[in-house]
Structures are given as structure tokens and as C-alpha cells.
Amino acid sequence: MKGKVISALRKATEASLKGCRFVHILQGEPAIAVPENGQIGEAFRNDFVEEYLVLSRAQFEGLRAVFHSDLDPISKGPIDVTIESGDFKILEPGTSLFKLAARKRAKELYDKIAMS
Secondary structure (H helix, E strand, C coil), X not given: CHXXXXXXXXXXXXXXXXXXXXEEECCCCCCEEECHHHEEEEECCCCCCCCEEECCHHHHHCCEEEEEEEEECCCCEEEEEEEEHHHXXXXXXXXXXXXXXXXXXXXXXXXXXXXX
């Protein structure tokens, strides 16, 4: 529990990013996205934000996504970070789901330890 309180206090020392979302620029059919429409809402610096897309290979090759925040409290302006297909690393066959599951499990363990 102490860990959660300390983590919450650390976040409270810095203003959050408001109106966060992923904007996708895709060619062809729309992708299936989670969260729907790329909406994230509020986010904090140095915290992970995740989005999962189901794309065809052709869509991925033309992928351009932008992480957008309406207001950066430090610069007093919006944030736009562009991510293109070339920015991604191809994982070895059979490891992608394992790595995703391992990352989720590591977060669960970290949260459990922080709660105690």
C-alpha cells in the first residue's frame, strides 16, 4: 500500500497531460484499435500508454501514428509525437505474445509489491 501512495504522490508533483490520444494515418481499410478511437484521456510523464492495433501487413507498412496531447503543462502547448512503421522492431517469430505477456506480468508483480 505504501508503494501505491508514494507512486500517487510522485505523479501529483507534476501536472498531467490532458486530452491524450493516438491518431492513425492509415491507407486502406480502418484498423481495429484498443482503446477505441485511440482515446487515452489523461496521462502522466514517464508512464506507459498502450494501444493495440490489428492491421494487415500493407496497412502496417504505411502506418503513421501520432501521440497527441492537447496541453503540455510545461510548454503550455500541444504535444505531437509521430511514430512510423520504420520506428518499430520486428520480433522473432513466436516471441511477440510472450514479450507482451511478460511485460504485463511484470507490471502486475510491481503493483503487488507496491501494494504491500
